[in-house]
Amino acid sequence: MKESQIDNWIQKRNNRRKNINAEDLTTQILTGDIAALATGITLLESTTLSDKVIARKLVDLCLPHAGKSVRLGITGVPGVGKSTFIESFGLYLLSQGKKLAVLAIDPSSAKSGGSILGDKTRMNELSIAENVFIRPSPAGDSLGGVARKTREAILLCEAAGYDFIVIETVGVGQSETAVHSMVDFFLLLMLSGAGDELQGIKRGIMEMADALVITKADGENVRKANQARQEYQNALHLFPPNKNGWIPKVLTCSAYLNNSMDLIFKLIEKYELHTKENQSFHQRRQEQDKFWMHETLKELILSDFFENKTQQKAIQELEQKVTRGEMTSFDAAEKLYSDYKQKLK
C-alpha cells in the first residue's frame, strides 16, 4: 500500500467512526456485518474518551446476545506451529458449517498490530475465507488491559453469530493463565519428544490444559509423536483430575491430514457435551465472570498505589533493604502502607 492509500483508508475509517452510534452498530453486528464487528472492536481498543463511551454502550447492548459459542484457548511455544494449526483447524470448522473468530492475546507486543498480524498473513486460506474473522492482539498494553479488550471482543463476536471463538496466546508472561480464565476449553500444542522445547513452557501450564496436541506428526515424525502421545497420556493419568471430572486427552496432529482435525473437533464436542451435562460448562463461565470482576477491581484499587512515582521509588528502596536482609518483608510492607496512609491524611 502506498502512503496516500493508507491516509485515504484511515480518513475513511475515521469518517465511518465519526458517524456511528452504539445502537446502529449493534444492529449491524447482530446481522453479522464483519465491518461493523471490526469497527466495534476498534472502539473497544480506543483510548479516546468519546470512543470509550460508545464502546461501553455497545458491549452492554451486545451482552444479551452473547455467550452462545465455544471459546477455545490455544497456546504453545514459538515454533510449535500455532498458525499452521489454526489455519487447518479453522478450515475444518468452516467445512463443518461453523463461523469462526480468531482473537489473540500478546501483551508483549509493543508495536501496533501484535503478533497475529504476521500469523494472519501466514493463514493464507483462512484469512480470505468466508465466515471467519481474524483479529490481531490489541497492542502495547498491560495484560489486564489486553484481557479486558479480548473478553469484550469475544462478546461482540458472539453477538455477531460466531459460534467458535479461538483465543491464541504466544505464552509470554502470565498470558496463558489469563487465556485459561476466559475460555471453555484450553488446548496446549506441543512438539514431540521431551527436551529443550519444554524449556519454553511454564510450570503449571500443562496441568491447566484440557487437551495436549502434539503437532507435526507426519513423515518421519509419526513414530516419535505417537510415542510422546502415549507418554503424556500416561503422565496425565498420574496427575490430579479436573474438578469437572474431565481427564485431559492427548492427541497427535498433522496440519496436512484432515483426519487429525476431525478428532480434535470431536474431542471438543465431547468435552462440551460432558461439561454441559454436569453443569460445569456454565459454572466455569460464571466463575470466570466473578474472577474477572474481582481481578479488575483489585487492579483498579492497587493502581492508585502502585502507579504513583514517589511510591514506586519507596517500594524499590525497601525491596533492596528486604533482599539485603536488613528488614523483614512484613515490616517493609507495613512501613510503605502507613507512610501512604499518612500522606492521604
Place this chain on the structure above:
Amino acid sequence: MKESQIDNWIQKRNNRRKNINAEDLTTQILTGDIAALATGITLLESTTLSDKVIARKLVDLCLPHAGKSVRLGITGVPGVGKSTFIESFGLYLLSQGKKLAVLAIDPSSAKSGGSILGDKTRMNELSIAENVFIRPSPAGDSLGGVARKTREAILLCEAAGYDFIVIETVGVGQSETAVHSMVDFFLLLMLSGAGDELQGIKRGIMEMADALVITKADGENVRKANQARQEYQNALHLFPPNKNGWIPKVLTCSAYLNNSMDLIFKLIEKYELHTKENQSFHQRRQEQDKFWMHETLKELILSDFFENKTQQKAIQELEQKVTRGEMTSFDAAEKLYSDYKQKLK
C-alpha cells in the same frame, strides 16, 4: 492435666511474659533457649498491642542471625502419613547432628492449637527428643496472617540455631502455595497407585514439588510403590524443568526403614549443593522476600476496601448481576470502584 494445673501454667507463662523485653529475649534465643524461643513465637502470635511491639523488635533483633538453615516444606493429603514421616525423618536428622524445628501452617484450623497438636502427640519420640522444637500452627486466622507468623517464626528458630526447619501444611486452600513461597525445598508426600487419593491434591501442586516421596512402601506395598515411583519419574521428565535446573526426583519411603530417610536426606543435600553452586538458592530466597513484601502490601491496601461491610454487600449484588449476564465483569468492577471513590470524597 487438671484445670488447676492449666491455670497455674498460664499464670506462670503470663508472669514470664510480663517481665520480658525484646533484648533479653533475643539474647536467650541466641543461646538456643527453647523456652525463650517458645515465648518469642507466642509473642508473634499475640493480638495484644504491647506484645506486638515487643514481637516486632524481637524479629528485627533476630533477623541478622537468621537465614542459615535449610527450609523444607512438606505437604500431602490426610492419610498419607505426614506425621509418621516427620517423626522418622526428624529422628534421622537428629542422628546426623542436626537441630530441627517443625512448624505448621493450617489456616483451616479455627480452634486454638491447630492440627499439628494432634500430630505432636503422635510424634512420640520426636517430641521428647533433644535438639528439636515442634510448634503447632497459629490458629483461627487468615492465610496471610498465618503465613506472616510462620515466616517470622522461621527467623526466630534460625536465630536459635536450628539448621533444619520443616514447615508442614495439610494442603487446604492456598496453603501449599504459601508454604512453597517460604521454603528452599518443597516435598510432596503421595500414596502409591494413581486413583482416588489424587482427588485430594490440587492441580498445579505436583509441578511445584522439588521431590515426590511415595509413602508406606513396605510389606506388600513395595512393588506397587516402586512401580508408582517409576511412573512418576517418567512423567516428571515430560514436564517443564525448574528454572533453577533442578529436575524433581521421586523416591519411595517406609517410615520403618531408615534407609529411605538416608536417601531423602542425601537428595536434599544434593539439591542444596546444586542450587548454592548456581546461586539459585539465595536467589529463590530473595524472590520470596520480595514476593511477601508485595503480597502483604497488596493485602493491606485491599483490606481497606474489602473489609467494609457496605462494600461487601455491593460486591455481592454486582457479582450476581455479572453471573446472570446482566453486566460485564469490567463494568461491575468499575462501578464498585467509582462508587467507592465517590464516598471517599
